[in-house]
Amino acid sequence: xxxxxxxxxGDGIGPEVIDQAVKVSDAVAKKFGHxxxxxxxxTGAAAIDAVGEPYPDETHAICAASxxxxxGAIGHPKYDNDPSAPVRPEQGLLKMRKKLGLFANxxxxxxxxxxxxxxxxxxxxIEGTDLVFLRELTGGIYFGEKGRRDNGETAFDNCVxxxxxxxxxxxxxxxxxxxxxxxxxxxxxxxxxxxxRLWRETVQAMEKDYPEVEVSYEFVxxxxxxxxxxxxxxxxxxxxxxxxxxxxxxxxVISGSMGLMPSASMGADIALFxxxxxxxxxxxxxxxxxxxATVLSAAMMFETAFNLPEEGKAIRDAVNKALAExxxxxxxxDGGKAYGTKEVGDWLAANI
Amino acid sequence: xxxxxxxxxGDGIGPEVIDQAVKVSDAVAKKFGHxxxxxxxxTGAAAIDAVGEPYPDETHAICAASxxxxxGAIGHPKYDNDPSAPVRPEQGLLKMRKKLGLFANxxxxxxxxxxxxxxxxxxxxIEGTDLVFLRELTGGIYFGEKGRRDNGETAFDNCVxxxxxxxxxxxxxxxxxxxxxxxxxxxxxxxxxxxxRLWRETVQAMEKDYPEVEVSYEFVxxxxxxxxxxxxxxxxxxxxxxxxxxxxxxxxVISGSMGLMPSASMGADIALFxxxxxxxxxxxxxxxxxxxATVLSAAMMFETAFNLPEEGKAIRDAVNKALAExxxxxxxxDGGKAYGTKEVGDWLAANI
Ligand SMILES: CC(C)[C@H](C(=O)O)[C@@H](O)C(=O)O
Ligand SMILES: CC(C)[C@H](C(=O)O)[C@@H](O)C(=O)O
Numbered sequence: 001x002x003x004x005x006x007x008x009x010g011d012g013i014g015p016e017v018i019d020q021a022v023k024v025s026d027a028v029a030k031k032f033g034h035x036x037x038x039x040x041x042x043t044g045a046a047a048i049d050a051v052g053e054p055y056p057d058e059t060h061a062i063c064a065a066s067x068x069x070x071x072g073a074i075g076h077p078k079y080d081n082d083p084s085a086p087v088r089p090e091q092g093l094l095k096m097r098k099k100l101g102l103f104a105n106x107x108x109x110x111x112x113x114x115x116x117x118x119x120x121x122x123x124x125x126i127e128g129t130d131l132v133f134l135r136e137l138t139g140g141i142y143f144g145e146k147g148r149r150d151n152g153e154t155a156f157d158n159c160v161x162x163x164x165x166x167x168x169x170x171x172x173x174x175x176x177x178x179x180x181x182x183x184x185x186x187x188x189x190x191x192x193x194x195x196x197r198l199w200r201e202t203v204q205a206m207e208k209d210y211p212e213v214e215v216s217y218e219f220v221x222x223x224x225x226x227x228x229x230x231x232x233x234x235x236x237x238x239x240x241x242x243x244x245x246x247x248x249x250x251x252x253v254i255s256g257s258m259g260l261m262p263s264a265s266m267g268a269d270i271a272l273f274x275x276x277x278x279x280x281x282x283x284x285x286x287x288x289x290x291x292x293a294t295v296l297s298a299a300m301m302f303e304t305a306f307n308l309p310e311e312g313k314a315i316r317d318a319v320n321k322a323l324a325e326x327x328x329x330x331x332x333x334d335g336g337k338a339y340g341t342k343e344v345g346d347w348l349a350a351n352i
Numbered sequence: 353x354x355x356x357x358x359x360x361x362g363d364g365i366g367p368e369v370i371d372q373a374v375k376v377s378d379a380v381a382k383k384f385g386h387x388x389x390x391x392x393x394x395t396g397a398a399a400i401d402a403v404g405e406p407y408p409d410e411t412h413a414i415c416a417a418s419x420x421x422x423x424g425a426i427g428h429p430k431y432d433n434d435p436s437a438p439v440r441p442e443q444g445l446l447k448m449r450k451k452l453g454l455f456a457n458x459x460x461x462x463x464x465x466x467x468x469x470x471x472x473x474x475x476x477x478i479e480g481t482d483l484v485f486l487r488e489l490t491g492g493i494y495f496g497e498k499g500r501r502d503n504g505e506t507a508f509d510n511c512v513x514x515x516x517x518x519x520x521x522x523x524x525x526x527x528x529x530x531x532x533x534x535x536x537x538x539x540x541x542x543x544x545x546x547x548x549r550l551w552r553e554t555v556q557a558m559e560k561d562y563p564e565v566e567v568s569y570e571f572v573x574x575x576x577x578x579x580x581x582x583x584x585x586x587x588x589x590x591x592x593x594x595x596x597x598x599x600x601x602x603x604x605v606i607s608g609s610m611g612l613m614p615s616a617s618m619g620a621d622i623a624l625f626x627x628x629x630x631x632x633x634x635x636x637x638x639x640x641x642x643x644x645a646t647v648l649s650a651a652m653m654f655e656t657a658f659n660l661p662e663e664g665k666a667i668r669d670a671v672n673k674a675l676a677e678x679x680x681x682x683x684x685x686d687g688g689k690a691y692g693t694k695e696v697g698d699w700l701a702a703n704i
Binding site: 088090094120121122125141142144146147148150152153154155156157158159160161162163164189191192193194195197198220221222224225227228229242243245246247249250252253254 | 440442446472473474477493494496498499500502504505506507508509510511512513514515516541543544545546547549550572573574576577579580581594595597598599601602604605606
């Protein structure tokens, strides 16, 4: 098969980790007889510096015309201290999500047995954790009307959801649950919010179409607790944009494997794949960043965007082998030998 | 001194734990020469059953005329499965907060050395944790306009804050920081929300009035992570209503001492004190609920509502002694002897 993949390296360590994912993907393509054409494009602070815009039209055109998007990380410290600055890298992220229609953010949290010790949680609490959040990504309070009144003395943000928006996200949740343990948890605040009541009633009405799926409904505050207490009691969770922002980040640190967690953002026509870690500016150019989360994001791309599970598995196997043999960057080296970003990428590509 | 204290026992284990706090408070009053008149009033499911309203006007009148409110817990399973039911216990809670003007919810999370093992976190992560959240409690998306459009197909919740609302909460935060380690963290989502940008600019403008306080600004998703990773890196945190709901519950489970955590909700004229645990319906009437969180809420009442630190300390000392001597309910008994709710209360009162 032939694929065009938009390549958005972004800021900080983005370009370095993306390079490794490209190398590994090319090795997979070679092994399985595919042909990948990479289409690099600007985004984030790098794009602001170059053309004054964090998600330029040209980048959008490249993404929209591709079969998938592989994304590094964005964010630069020079924008960190002024959240009201007129142009910020994050705005590019939100614009990209909206314009590409990436409505479902898929955020798995799972454990690698060899990394259990890195979790802040006790081993018996975290063992066996394997959950997936589906976070709605193009609606809610992120995109509702916002502004000021009374000469700037009053601020407002409107949270809005339509039934159709809830349905398309929930449908992905039910479908994912069917491929896993058939357990789905809808996370809301239906005891307070009208949008949450719409979420809950919409999901309740869909239950009859998936009679095998056991659906539970939990309040967001209760989930924030239970994620720390019994993370392995969850399987598939669906939730709205802001709750998803908070809970997926909370979930990401409990596993001890944050540096290895991939993610996908799915739209009707295209999907984007990225590591969940940030741009880690302090490490830029030092060849120390862990490329595995980005490499595993490429695995998700083969599996979910191209429907090529064998190719995805080849990547996962290489990563597991690297972990077992200690071919890791300094964050995982634990006093043993630390390899460079590039060396880990080379090893993974050679072991496909 | 003479005090009138409104006594809102509420549902489930509420009445049992409240009884113990009354006993202990009376012992303190006797020892220090105060006179307490308790004013019982209906709230929660108990009030719905009796008068069809979770926060009846009569209850409000009693609270408003008192020097403080001591609160048990509300919530009953018969209301749990239908968040859109016309009358629910939670609505009473929101109405009470609004009508009493309880704008600042004070939620400490600290550890008891003897209970560190109960934390889901590793000991070295949780040791020394002693933080306080100040959650704004009468504004934001909880109280903004909410409803449906398009024949019920679209739902909305408006989040609104005024500068004055932020200021009065932040002022409490700065003042509390001055009595502790002089570190204040403002938790917001200023990279996305206009209300958060108002929070941040308002707090920034207040920094000059508290030159000794070191203020940091963190995004809510980052705090959700760091609370699990390094809870002891925080001291005083201020945040808006919904973020506070999620983060205070997350914080409560990390300490291992959730059954012991008190809280206060402060208004301009009156304050309310309550344990952070729920109504625990399964334990109702079994004399097994841990009364210590409610007893420690009474200690907070003496300290903060009546400005009587000695009296508060007498209660804390009794609780610490009970923990040290194993005079505890089954949740803390760890295979040792478990005392009943009432027996723990009697012991504490006798040891004042
Ligand atoms: C950078 C920010 C706008 C973004 C979000 O809140 O969605 C980030 O936290 C994320 O989760 O991808
Ligand atoms: C019951 C509910 C309305 C309430 C809230 O969200 O404020 C509760 O979760 C709390 O934190 O006191």
